Amino acid sequence: MSAAWSQRGERRPYAGWFAAVFFDGITSPQSALAPASPQATRISELWWLMFAICAVVFVAVIGALLYAVFHRRAAASPSVEATAERGMTIAVGGAVAATIGILFVLLVASISSSRGLALPLGPPAVTIEVTGHQWWWEVQYADPEPSRRIITANEIHIPVGQPVLFTLKARDVIHSFWVPNLHGKRDLIPGHETTIALQADRPGVFRGQCAEFCGYQHAHMALLVIAEPPEQFTAWLEHQRRPAVEPGDPQQRRGLEVFLASPCVMCHTIRGTPAGGKVAPDLTHLRSRLTLAAGTLPNTPGHLAGWIIDPQAIKPGNKMPPNVFDAEDFQALLAYLQSLQ
Incomplete structure (x- = not known):
């Protein structure tokens, strides 16, 4: 297996090319000259x-x-x-x-x-806290009721035609939040909180990028902002507030057991399970996202498998270690993670 995965690592340029083609098909042109706000x-x-x-x-x-x-x-x-x-x-x-x-x-x-x-846009319909990490984005939707707050990663949903306030923080080094179709750049500085307000004029998927060099994988620190009609946004928000779905078959139940017995549980959270790690992206609704590894790969079963087994071959320097599973446990783990809609 190690030989196969090392060969996968040698093909990284092809994975990057595939991802570029994939994102080009689902997002608007990443350009300040194609404004959507x-x-x-x-x-x-x-x-x-x-x-x-x-x-x-x-x-x-x-x-x-x-x-x-x-x-x-x-x-x-x-x-x-x-x-x-x-x-x-x-x-x-x-x-x-x-x-x-x-x-x-x-x-x-x-x-x-x-x-x-x-100029102020008026009272924000949504307040979103974005925290920059090396090299991914933590996204938290504020709510007066703590139990209704949600945390996701690398993708931000916003309602079209309504003001949105972003509170920006950095966990480690200086980052810069930039979605050129929606606004200019705004730095995220450790120990300092900045804000930016915007309002999308039309639905769409808009690619953003960290615009301040932040280390080895700076180029692979992307995000997607998904602007959608208010009713769709509300439905998405309510869905994200729910805990992870219960495993639906024996293989998925085995996959949850594998996850909870693995090092994954030390870093990741899956709400509704004992997994409560806080140093890596929340996986509660992993399958609902379009990308993996902060825009590095499309969220497909094959790419997810490669990312779990050898993340350093895909995004060298990131904090996720390689993982070793036997074949049956690995297939069960994939089945469970794929169920997290």
């Missing part, structure tokens, strides 16, 4: 203004350069040289004035955009 729209408009100004300046400079190249003059008389010197003075003065004007326009536009981003 009022905040992202302001950022996009500022970018397009800067692009338009830079394009005009580029065309003007290249045009002047080409004119100078193709309209060279022979040696001129002193009177012509004096006229040329005056023309140069005017040109330089005009360039300086244009530069000051452009900078002023961009300054005003930037201040206006910043003020717009800082």
Whole structure:
């Protein structure tokens, strides 16, 4: 078995390519130029203004350069040289004035955009606490009733058309929360709490990414924000509040026993079971998620199996150790984890 899994490790680039194709099919383009919120729209408009100004300046400079190249003059008389010197003075003065004007326009536009981003959206319909870990996202939905709070990982569901407040924290190093279709970047700093508010305009699945280098697997610290109609969001939230489903057949019951007897129970929580680890993602509704390992792999049985057996071959440096099971126990464990809808 070890040889087979080491061969899997050598094929990591293909797994990454497959994941990229998979996510490209289920998510909107990860781009600040495809806004899906009022905040992202302001950022996009500022970018397009800067692009338009830079394009005009580029065309003007290249045009002047080409004119100078193709309209060279022979040696001129002193009177012509004096006229040329005056023309140069005017040109330089005009360039300086244009530069000051452009900078002023961009300054005003930037201040206006910043003020717009800082405007309150109104009372939040949902408050979500996001904690950055190396290299995954812990997501907790606040509720006045502690028993109704839910914790999930790497995927965030929000209602369309309603303000959402994010409280951002970091457990280890500085991270940066960035979902370009919905808002700008916001740093997560250990020992310090930051906030960001946004409101999705339309349904969709929007990919986010840690935007602050945070270690070896920084590039594999992604998340998905799933914006859905309010009634669907409410149904999802109620489902997530439930404990894990009871094993439905003998194989799944055996899988739960294997899980509880393995090192997995020291790190992971499955609500409704004795598993209460707090240092790794909550697995209560694992099968309902689209991805594994913070967006590194699609959530399929095959990828889940590979991730359990040798996570270091897929995401080197992460804190999950390799695991060894006999074949029957491993199949039972997979069957149980696949039942956690």
